[in-house]
Amino acid sequence: MTSTLTPRTIGTVVVTGGSSGLGAAVVEAVAAAGGTPAVLDRVAPRDGVAHVLVDLSDSTAAARALEELVDQVGAPSGLVTAAGIDACGPLSKIDTEDWERVVRVNLFGTVAVVRACLPYLEQTNGTVVTVASTLALRGVSDATAYCASKFAVRGFSQALAAELAGRVGVTLLVPGGMHTPFFDGRSEQYRPGPDAQLNDPAATAGAVLTALTQPVGSEIREMLVMASGESSWP
Template sequence: MNVLITGGSSGLGAAVARRIAADGGRPLVIDLHPPKDDVEHVLADLTDRRSTEDAVHGLARQAGGLDAVVTAAGVDACGTLADVPAEDWERVVQVNLLGTAAVVRAALPHLLEAPNGRVVTCASTLGIKALSDATAYCASKFGVVGFTRALTAELKGRVGVTMLVPGGMDTAFFDGRDEQYRPGPDAQLNRPENVAAAVAFALAQPPGCEVRELVVCPAREPSWP
């Protein structure tokens, strides 16, 4: 199985890439930074639609096609709407929402040729439940929720679509934030490997069977339900 993974150099994306490889598949990574693991990759910025499309098509040609896409790339910009610089706010939406759409759009011709093509988008519990000081992230992830549900209806019977809704994970995603926006010392975060296992489960469904939406969070996740 050839699986294209955005954000595959760190965090959830890297965990998914490792899981795909462990299961005998072929991970293909798009990221701003090269992966630490030895996997095929192309460096691209998801805010640049042209380079993103080129990366998708290049990896698909290199691998001889795509069987699945997992859009794990994501960024955040915490703070009130008045305090977050407009450029930072807009980048969150560009990466998380528009980047997701660009990757899926470019991958669709390849997925439609696959015998059991799959898309897994990465929303968030904050794509369903809003919090203060997270307008950019919530806007982007609420957008991913709407995009994915519409895409599911659009591709029904042709490409399987799963919306992953993860809660807090123990990754570098929270690094560099002001202390007030970082998980506390007692926070119980999910290991990205656990969430990657859920992604692998969705991808492993037989033809005609789909996991449409999948919430995976720590047992004491505060943002869900």
């Protein structure tokens, strides 16, 4: 029996955190595939990429920024929530505001943008790729805020996939450590060691494209992408 399913073409893809790290790699991959990347971030992306500057810790501002971006580029067929921050250290040593900001950006910012984007994704029968972490699979010391937020993103994504089945594709990306600025500015104890194996964000972005181009009726529910020698999994 011959399959009639054909991969989707890349259309307009909104990328949160698209100015650096994995988000920037996704922007490059979308553009290289002939799509139109559009960015929500606190910092402007590379020249020529449509964007709106926004602090994703503010859910109301995040939703408003998505509408402004749609005014620029039209209804998106994909959304990738790559924005994320961390606050390392023992719970008793992290300022309450810093701890809660991690949850606001990583979880509430993700939810706010997804919520605002859903009407457009339903129109285009599109796909949302939420970004968790291997620390959504297990907890580690001195990362309570990050683990709490990423565990929550995983649960949110699973529930969202059940809720939107047949209407909007939902893929949870679980990436391992990557060569990105995410670890910059940390004290030595919270940075990958000299022998750490980190993935190229371009490779992870390639997996995101695979999720975004699944034929209508086929979805990748969850994918783990990491360097072969990644130590944070299993």
